[in-house]
Amino acid sequence: MDAQQVKELAKSLGADLVGIASAKTLNAFPPDPLWPQTPELISKSCKSVIVVASRIPVAAFRAKSGVVVQYMDMLVLRRMDKIAYRIADALEKEGHPSFVTAAQETDWDFKHASYGRLSTRHMGIEAGLGTFGLEVNILTPEFGPRIYLTGILTDLELEPDRIMTEQVCIGESCSRCLHSCPTDAVKHFGIDKRKCAEAAQEFGFMTSLATWERFIDGDTEQKKEAIRSRDIYGLWQGLLRVVGSFGDCPRCLAVCPVGNDYHAHLSSEQKVIPEKTPEKVARGKAFKQARKDGDEIDGLNQWNRRWVGPDGYQGMVARQMQEFKKQQAQRASENKFKREPEDIS
Ligand code: SF4
Ligand code: SF4
Numbered sequence: 001m002d003a004q005q006v007k008e009l010a011k012s013l014g015a016d017l018v019g020i021a022s023a024k025t026l027n028a029f030p031p032d033p034l035w036p037q038t039p040e041l042i043s044k045s046c047k048s049v050i051v052v053a054s055r056i057p058v059a060a061f062r063a064k065s066g067v068v069v070q071y072m073d074m075l076v077l078r079r080m081d082k083i084a085y086r087i088a089d090a091l092e093k094e095g096h097p098s099f100v101t102a103a104q105e106t107d108w109d110f111k112h113a114s115y116g117r118l119s120t121r122h123m124g125i126e127a128g129l130g131t132f133g134l135e136v137n138i139l140t141p142e143f144g145p146r147i148y149l150t151g152i153l154t155d156l157e158l159e160p161d162r163i164m165t166e167q168v169c170i171g172e173s174c175s176r177c178l179h180s181c182p183t184d185a186v187k188h189f190g191i192d193k194r195k196c197a198e199a200a201q202e203f204g205f206m207t208s209l210a211t212w213e214r215f216i217d218g219d220t221e222q223k224k225e226a227i228r229s230r231d232i233y234g235l236w237q238g239l240l241r242v243v244g245s246f247g248d249c250p251r252c253l254a255v256c257p258v259g260n261d262y263h264a265h266l267s268s269e270q271k272v273i274p275e276k277t278p279e280k281v282a283r284g285k286a287f288k289q290a291r292k293d294g295d296e297i298d299g300l301n302q303w304n305r306r307w308v309g310p311d312g313y314q315g316m317v318a319r320q321m322q323e324f325k326k327q328q329a330q331r332a333s334e335n336k337f338k339r340e341p342e343d344i345s
Contacts, residue, residue: 003159010052013083017053019127022160026126031119035110039153042117048158049151051127054080055143058261061254062269069250076148077103084150091154098154120149128161131309133169135177135186135252141168144259167309170317172291175284177252179276188287189299189308199249203234258317263324
């Protein structure tokens with residue numbers, strides 16, 4: 001199988017996006033050189049990583065409760081894992097050892113936060129699928145940040161895709177993700193993972209730990225109280241349906257104006273950001289000024305620029321929106337044309 005055939009297979013199995021990164025490049029550019037998340041640490045024989053993306057259905061971001069997104073996240077992940085498994089299986093049957101990485105893995109030895117053995121965001125960018133947003137999610141031109149990614153590590157040498165050099169994220173002048181963040185976790189092309197976890201992993205690992213510690217240390221009355229607390233219910237629900245343990249906060253995904261899914265179904269719903277405050281707006285403006293002044297910004301240092309898009313923002317979202325509106329107008333006129341005979345009769 002060559003790269004084209006692998007991509008056709010992935011699409012035929014239902015992948016929304018697919019790209020290929022060379023293991024050599026991923027080994028040469030670890031997200032954080034101090035804590036390398038590279039294929040060579042998993043398997044020396046891996047030559048290529050096939051990156052598959054599945055979109056999160058946009059209706060979830062129109063729901064009143066975040067639980068809808070959390071449940072959809074789980075279904076998307078299950079479906080994506082099946083697609084990836086079938087690709088790995090097909091490659092092995094052709095004689096190329098291949099396996100799928102865990103998309104939502106956390107290895108506690110990496111910085112004691114939610115980092116896996118590989119960073120799927122970085123893999124996706126190296127496979128040419130998108131670039132970093134201000135909140136360091138991967139933004140794809142097609143679906144913005146509303147996707148999940150996984151990787152198939154294979155011994156087969158495949159033609160890799162080119163990394164994008166144009167920044168997909170509108171950047172500091174947009175800052176909508178920053179405005180929407182309930183815990184103020186969005187930094188300047190960076191994220192405070194612990195703050196994000198307060199909303200995004202309400203019943204994640206840290207909450208479980210704290211709950212059980214409180215239980216162990218408590219007296220009989222406190223133990224009884226702990227057992228009846230909302231935390232225990234949250235942990236039970238997390239075990240049962242994953243709801244509550246990751247991806248709880250949909251806000252920065254919902255408000256990001258990148259992608260035709262946003263133009264089609266979210267732009268009116270998400271136009272107003274209730275969480276926006278003068279302080280957040282001022283922070284976005286300060287980010288913009290700092291970049292203009294050429295200040296030292298961690299998220300935009302020489303190493304990280306590779307994933308932000310070294311050529312900067314060149315109007316990709318505006319171009320896409322114009323094209324989308326043109327197509328919408330065309331569809332509307334075609335439908336009108338189709339309806340006219342019925343009207344006459
Ligand atoms: S909301 Fe705006 S600033 Fe944030 S990631 Fe999306 S395009 Fe970038
Ligand atoms: S997931 Fe929620 S808490 Fe985390 S950065 Fe996005 S908006 Fe903020």
